[in-house]
Amino acid sequence: MSNFELSGSQNYIDEQSTTPLNNPVNEFLVQFWGVRGLIPTPSSHNSRYGGNTACVEMHVDGKRLIFDGGTGLRILGNTWQKLQKPLEAHLFFTNSQSNRIQGFPFFAPAFVAENCFHIYGTAASNGASIKQCLCDQMLQPHFPYPLQVMQSELQFYNLTLNSEVNLDSVTITTALINQTQRSAGYRVNWQHLSVAYVTDLHQSADQAEQERILQFVEGVDLLIANATYVPPTSHNHDSADLHWQTAINLAHSANVQKLVISHHHPDDHDDFLDQAQGEVQSKFPQSLLACEGLVIPMHKPLI
Numbered sequence: 001m002s003n004f005e006l007s008g009s010q011n012y013i014d015e016q017s018t019t020p021l022n023n024p025v026n027e028f029l030v031q032f033w034g035v036r037g038l039i040p041t042p043s044s045h046n047s048r049y050g051g052n053t054a055c056v057e058m059h060v061d062g063k064r065l066i067f068d069g070g071t072g073l074r075i076l077g078n079t080w081q082k083l084q085k086p087l088e089a090h091l092f093f094t095n096s097q098s099n100r101i102q103g104f105p106f107f108a109p110a111f112v113a114e115n116c117f118h119i120y121g122t123a124a125s126n127g128a129s130i131k132q133c134l135c136d137q138m139l140q141p142h143f144p145y146p147l148q149v150m151q152s153e154l155q156f157y158n159l160t161l162n163s164e165v166n167l168d169s170v171t172i173t174t175a176l177i178n179q180t181q182r183s184a185g186y187r188v189n190w191q192h193l194s195v196a197y198v199t200d201l202h203q204s205a206d207q208a209e210q211e212r213i214l215q216f217v218e219g220v221d222l223l224i225a226n227a228t229y230v231p232p233t234s235h236n237h238d239s240a241d242l243h244w245q246t247a248i249n250l251a252h253s254a255n256v257q258k259l260v261i262s263h264h265h266p267d268d269h270d271d272f273l274d275q276a277q278g279e280v281q282s283k284f285p286q287s288l289l290a291c292e293g294l295v296i297p298m299h300k301p302l303i
């Protein structure tokens with residue numbers, strides 16, 4: 001996995017994905033733990049790409065960053081149990097919908113007293129903070145135990161759109177991606193490298209919204225974007241154009257170097273995604289569809 005030459009997605013699957021990655025300084029790694037949208041889809045037809053909902057981990061210069069807490073967060077947390085304590089990490093939520101937060105009550109490291117987690121999010125569409133949203137889903141009758149049973153140190157931060165978080169050498173900036181859902185996007189900058197996590201693109205964005213997103217992701221080394229799809233009643237498998245063209249258009253317009261498309265529709269099985277990946281790569285060669293266990297090392301550009 002020394003580069004992004006796309007000779008096939010199997011080259012990017014970390015067969016030891018249950019082993020936690022080291023987190024050395026002076027490196028930038030991206031790992032996918034959940035790549036499904038809407039709802040978890042455990043199935044023999046989804047074994048190659050995975051059925052867990054959204055969760056992406058980034059190791060940046062010794063910092064552990066997590067983006068979204070879908071059911072992939074449970075798998076990530078289980079691997080972290082193998083790491084030496086105490087642990088410290090930063091969790092960034094794009095929105096408070098169930099597929100972005102449903103793994104948080106099952107995040108095992110949050111129940112360990114020695115650990116510390118910094119949790120970031122913008123206000124939900126009803127004005128609730130990220131802390132309130134995480135608390136609400138752990139109340140009866142939805143969940144048997146309240147958030148207060150988590151013994152780790154939890155520090156909550158209410159972000160505003162266009163805000164910036166500085167973690168020593170690492171900078172994380174936010175932007176509004178979807179006005180209707182009040183969804184945030186994140187851009188991670190470290191030295192000469194940048195990754196944008198923008199996973200609520202939609203086909204009906206107006207010109208002003210498109211321009212705002214374009215400026216936010218302009219020139220990034222890696223763009224992580226979502227598949228866009230129509231309501232379930234009209235979902236079909238006719239062409240990749242239905243799902244991925246919005247992300248491809250953005251990647252071209254913003255001059256990004258590499259594109260990974262995630263948040264696959266629950267009905268999109270492995271064989272269909274294999275076919276779709278070929279279509280996507282024909283339109284944007286430096287691209288692939290995310291699968292669980294995918295690890296992408298980011299490298300400094302040659303000068």
